[in-house]
Amino acid sequence: MSVSRGGDGVISLVGDCTAQDAERLLTALLDDRKAIVDWRACDSAHTAVIQVLMASGAVVEGPPRGWFLAQHVAPILTQGRS
Amino acid sequence: MNEFLEQFLIEAKELVTQATDDLLALESRPDDQDQLDSAFRAFHTLKGAAGIIEFAPMGRALHAAEDLLSRARTSEVRLDPPRIGECLTVLDQVVQWLDVIEGTGELPEHAGPEADVIVARFVHAAPSPAPAPGAQQRLQNPDDQWVAKLFAGDSARPAHRQVAVRWRPDSACFFDGGDPLAAVAALPGLMALDISPCKAWPPLEEIDPFACQIEITALAAATLGQARLAFGEAADQVEFLELDGSDQTLPQPARDIIQAQIELLEAPPDSGSAGRLRSAGRVAVNVLRSLGQDQQATSLTKVLGERPDGPALAVALRRLLGTGSPAGPSAQPQLRAETAARSLRVDVDRIDALVRLTGELTVIKNGLDHVAGLAEAGVTPAALGAALRDQQALLGRLVDDLQHSVLSIRVLPLRHVFQRFPRLIRDLSVSLDKPVRLVIAGEATEADKAIVEGLFDPLLHVLRNAVDHGVETATARQAAGKDPQAVIHLRAARQGEHVLVEIEDDGRGIDLDRVRETALKRGVASAEALAAMTPAQTAELVFAPGFSTAKAVSDLSGRGVGMDAARAAVAQMGGRVQLESRPGHGTLVRFVLPFTVMMTRVMTVEAAGQAFGLALDTVVETLKVARDDISTIGSAAAFVHRERTIPLIDLGRALGAGHGPLDKPDATVVVASVAGQRVGLEVDRLGGRMDVMLKPMEGLLAGMAGVAGTTLLGDGRVMLVLELGELLS
Numbered sequence: 110m111s112v113s114r115g116g117d118g119v120i121s122l123v124g125d126c127t128a129q130d131a132e133r134l135l136t137a138l139l140d141d142r143k144a145i146v147d148w149r150a151c152d153s154a155h156t157a158v159i160q161v162l163m164a165s166g167a168v169v170e171g172p173p174r175g176w177f178l179a180q181h182v183a184p185i186l187t188q189g190r191s
Numbered sequence: 192m193n194e195f196l197e198q199f200l201i202e203a204k205e206l207v208t209q210a211t212d213d214l215l216a217l218e219s220r221p222d223d224q225d226q227l228d229s230a231f232r233a234f235h236t237l238k239g240a241a242g243i244i245e246f247a248p249m250g251r252a253l254h255a256a257e258d259l260l261s262r263a264r265t266s267e268v269r270l271d272p273p274r275i276g277e278c279l280t281v282l283d284q285v286v287q288w289l290d291v292i293e294g295t296g297e298l299p300e301h302a303g304p305e306a307d308v309i310v311a312r313f314v315h316a317a318p319s320p321a322p323a324p325g326a327q328q329r330l331q332n333p334d335d336q337w338v339a340k341l342f343a344g345d346s347a348r349p350a351h352r353q354v355a356v357r358w359r360p361d362s363a364c365f366f367d368g369g370d371p372l373a374a375v376a377a378l379p380g381l382m383a384l385d386i387s388p389c390k391a392w393p394p395l396e397e398i399d400p401f402a403c404q405i406e407i408t409a410l411a412a413a414t415l416g417q418a419r420l421a422f423g424e425a426a427d428q429v430e431f432l433e434l435d436g437s438d439q440t441l442p443q444p445a446r447d448i449i450q451a452q453i454e455l456l457e458a459p460p461d462s463g464s465a466g467r468l469r470s471a472g473r474v475a476v477n478v479l480r481s482l483g484q485d486q487q488a489t490s491l492t493k494v495l496g497e498r499p500d501g502p503a504l505a506v507a508l509r510r511l512l513g514t515g516s517p518a519g520p521s522a523q524p525q526l527r528a529e530t531a532a533r534s535l536r537v538d539v540d541r542i543d544a545l546v547r548l549t550g551e552l553t554v555i556k557n558g559l560d561h562v563a564g565l566a567e568a569g570v571t572p573a574a575l576g577a578a579l580r581d582q583q584a585l586l587g588r589l590v591d592d593l594q595h596s597v598l599s600i601r602v603l604p605l606r607h608v609f610q611r612f613p614r615l616i617r618d619l620s621v622s623l624d625k626p627v628r629l630v631i632a633g634e635a636t637e638a639d640k641a642i643v644e645g646l647f648d649p650l651l652h653v654l655r656n657a658v659d660h661g662v663e664t665a666t667a668r669q670a671a672g673k674d675p676q677a678v679i680h681l682r683a684a685r686q687g688e689h690v691l692v693e694i695e696d697d698g699r700g701i702d703l704d705r706v707r708e709t710a711l712k713r714g715v716a717s718a719e720a721l722a723a724m725t726p727a728q729t730a731e732l733v734f735a736p737g738f739s740t741a742k743a744v745s746d747l748s749g750r751g752v753g754m755d756a757a758r759a760a761v762a763q764m765g766g767r768v769q770l771e772s773r774p775g776h777g778t779l780v781r782f783v784l785p786f787t788v789m790m791t792r793v794m795t796v797e798a799a800g801q802a803f804g805l806a807l808d809t810v811v812e813t814l815k816v817a818r819d820d821i822s823t824i825g826s827a828a829a830f831v832h833r834e835r836t837i838p839l840i841d842l843g844r845a846l847g848a849g850h851g852p853l854d855k856p857d858a859t860v861v862v863a864s865v866a867g868q869r870v871g872l873e874v875d876r877l878g879g880r881m882d883v884m885l886k887p888m889e890g891l892l893a894g895m896a897g898v899a900g901t902t903l904l905g906d907g908r909v910m911l912v913l914e915l916g917e918l919l920s
Contacts, residue, residue: 128365128401131400131401132400135398138395154372155370155372157401160400160403163405164388164398165398166392177376181381185384185386
């Protein structure tokens with residue numbers, strides 16, 4: 110399980126997140142629209158997961174562990190919000 | 192640098208030259224199998240050498256060209272001009288690498304990607320895996336906004352070529368196990384990424400997490416082939432845009448800024464023009480620097496520095512945007528700065544001659560021992576003097592031989608400089624769309640290394656002028672009843688102590704009326720002066736500093752600055768430039784150069800009590816002229832010799848050193864030839880002939896007119912060697 114909900118309004122993405130994780134993430138975000146997504150332990154994420162992060166406009170806490178995510182994807186997410 | 196590498200550099204340069212020659216020959220005779228074999232061997236050998244020395248990227252690039260040539264040998268592909276162009280590009284790149292290796296001993300860091308670009312060009316040129324038709328078509332449109340957007344976020348991008356990709360994955364791709372971002376992450380050399388929704392995101396509850404709804408754009412320092420590979424089967428859905436480093440697409444904001452500067456420059460001139468020009472130039476340079484395009488910035492700075500004017504700068508800026516000159520950005524031939532050869536290949540015979548001469552020096556040393564012995568034994572001064580004279584004569588002959596031998600080591604055939612022009616003329620001809628054939632003759636003519644190496648720039652100026660201004664367009668030539676393909680001859684010949692180099696085109700010649708008009712307009716000469724000029728003198732005005740007859744500012748030959756610079760460069764080597772023009776038939780530019788810059792043969796004379804040298808090649812003869820035979824015309828004097836009236840000039844007086852003794856019944860006269868005119872110089876006394884190492888005037892005296900240089904006499908006195916042309920003009 111790469112997507113887990115803490116009780117404190119934080120959704121954690123851990124390790125390699127698959128396409129199935131996208132649905133779990135979406136469900137979690139629908140439950141708590143103000144949740145912060147902590148992806149500091151995330152190594153990789155399927156396009157579907159990134160798509161959900163973008164569409165939801167969720168606040169992410171990073172940087173993610175994966176180089177590609179940190180280098181190229183994270184800036185797009187933060188830039189989308191500003 | 193180790194010896195191995197040095198040897199590699201020497202050989203590599205020779206092989207590049209060989210391959211270039213062969214390729215150019217193949218362009219005119221595509222079916223010449225021998226030439227093809229020779230080109231193939233050159234590439235093959237060069238590749239092998241690069242492999243041995245472990246310059247893998249160089250090997251890879253050369254292999255691509257070698258492979259093409261190999262297929263051409265088996266008639267699998269036709270070696271058409273574009274393919275030859277690709278092979279020449281490889282050689283250009285190799286030469287650039289060689290220059291770096293020469294300086295650092297290693298291939299530059301970016302050689303890998305550079306080699307990839309070259310390899311990709313060949314993959315591209317190959318008939319087989321063609322990109323998807325849609326993608327191919329879009330490649331033609333470099334102005335796509337999405338590319339500019341990618342660049343906007345990436346200000347520090349390096350100046351290499353890249354591939355930009357745009358991909359809107361199939362919305363059902365997740366079901367097939369597709370992960371588009373993973374594919375993008377696998378792109379080699381990924382530099383920039385952007386993800387955007389295909390349409391505005393719906394409310395969160397309506398999102399289908401299993402439908403891909405994004406568009407991905409990315410920029411990678413990779414070749415088209417590598418990029419396609421990274422996308423695998425999906426590659427057909429991806430739009431690729433290969434960006435060549437040479438016509439770098441500027442990001443849109445930069446384009447806008449530069450466009451604004453062009454408009455500023457093209458505003459009607461007023462009192463603020465000069466200030467506008469400088470600020471526009473500065474802005475453009477800063478924009479380029481901020482984008483990391485230092486090379487472009489530097490060349491723009493040069494345009495600003497040379498002779499800043501609005502139109503020239505506007506042309507340069509338009510070129511940056513790829514909207515300006517008819518030739519377009521990539522068509523501008525790459526002109527490499529002249530790099531003097533640091534190593535020489537010398538005939539073993541010449542070295543052997545030196546060894547022999549060194550042996551003879553030992554003999555003379557022993558001979559002097561003997562003379563010293565005689566002196567100690569108390570022989571008469573007369574006998575001692577005679578013995579010393581003998582030794583001096585021997586030593587003198589030997590030093591002459593030695594000097595001659597050493598100088599002959601520095602002698603190179605003009606081929607070294609000529610061989611670079613076929614390629615340049617080819618590129619110029621293509622970029623100006625004027626068919627031109629360069630015919631080279633006499634490339635085996637030898638000259639001093641300094642002359643051979645100094646010739647590149649002036650020749651380049653003159654040749655560029657010939658193609659740009661001398662030669663008409665193919666249509667104009669046909670209308671004039673000429674062969675549409677122009678011919679430019681580049682010839683060299685040895686003439687006595689001189690080397691002649693001629694550049695002759697069969698173009699339109701120099702339009703004297705336009706020269707007069709322009710000279711008048713530019714204030715180069717007054718109307719009266721122009722009216723008094725012969726046609727030849729008028730034509731010579733093209734050498735005047737700042738003169739130009741070019742209608743539009745051309746990025747090739749500049750604005751007449753070239754001819755001025757060419758004449759100065761030739762003069763610096765002790766030569767002169769002659770010009771002949773036949774309107775409608777062509778122009779001939781002739782460089783008359785000394786064979787060697789090191790040694791000058793002079794005749795010494797004495798005038799007003801001082802010794803002077805006269806270059807021996809200007810001296811025609813020496814005479815005694817009876818005072819009665821000298822007629823004075825006002826303050827001038829002349830005498831008749833061999834049925835010609837020759838003006839007589841008192842050298843001492845001409846030098847401002849006062850009269851020589853006038854009481855002698857005969858005047859001692861040196862008849863010299865100055866600019867084709869005979870002139871008599873009256874001197875006090877004639878000296879001998881000598882070979883001198885001429886030292887040019889330096890420092891405060893550098894600008895001194897009439898003096899070619901100085902040399903030391905045997906007794907330690909300094910002798911001025913006169914430049915009669917300047918002195919008497």
